[in-house]
Amino acid sequence: MTDVNFSDSTSLTAPGGPAEDRMPIDLIELLFFAYRDFTSDPDTILAEFGFGRAHHRVLHFVSRNPGLRVTDLLGILRITKQSLARVLKQLIDEGYILQEPGPVDRRERLLTTTPLGQDLAERLTRLQARRIQRALAAMPEGSHEIARQFLYHMIDPDQRGDVARLIEQS
Template identity: 75%
Template sequence: MADVNFSQGAKQGQPANSMEIPIDLIELLFFAYRDFTADPDAALAEFGFGRAHHRVLHFVSRNPGLRVTDLLAILKITKQSLARVLKQLVEEGYILQEPGPQDRRERLLFATAKGEQLAARLTDLQAQRIRRALAAMPAESHDIARQFLYHMIDPDQRGDVARLIDRPAQTRVSP
């Protein structure tokens, strides 16, 4: 695909000038997201879950003991939206909620073994797609793709996102 030029005459797929709309990249992002989420969507449908369940399960499994308030900030969703999804994941045994050690009102989230297993399955589906795409690209493409996606994030959010994704996966600290 590297030799395919999507932007009507612009050199190397870049807009001819900074004012030109990069419609090729906009549409490629739509299609890439559609396909990136399609594999997990199919797996989630087996359980009656959707993308919101996937996002919650992903961040909770990667961050054992994550506070509900921190998850709300990561996902940028309402308490009401999270409550519905979280209730289902807890009731079906994918996530545990525990009170905080200092503040019993604080709720800490942990993926159960069942939740970890589903999260790993979904992550593997998406990792396979990313590995296939990167294998078709030059060696430095991982770093370039990472930089591009990082710069798509609002500047005031980049530091928080970098800290979140650059942490090694935590080990489980609760049952």
């Protein structure tokens, strides 16, 4: 496998602008292509079930956080109730997710994956984990932590603490 050396010519600088104004076009485009391929593996399987990426995200976070409240899922995904309702209804109706009232506040809705939902979530996660493992295997020692820090710092600063806690809990 050959590594590509991206030169500074892939970053754009405003005419006459300082180097700190340079835009990392190479990284922007690499993120677009990486995301395309990262999601393409699960997309193929999801299509077999009539599901899309929204279903995948719901399955992922519910499987990693059994008993997740619907309100917390809305915060994680940053989508409207209306958007979630359609996807969640389909996953519940088809037996991938269970929705139960909270033990204290019966208005709360708690989500868990069924065995069918857990199996699908794990299948999709394995596909994406293999892609990440292949990429990290081609990188120098310590790249996992560098990639982890890079992605963490791509998250809005006011959300980083919540994301770190969610990942630790899962």
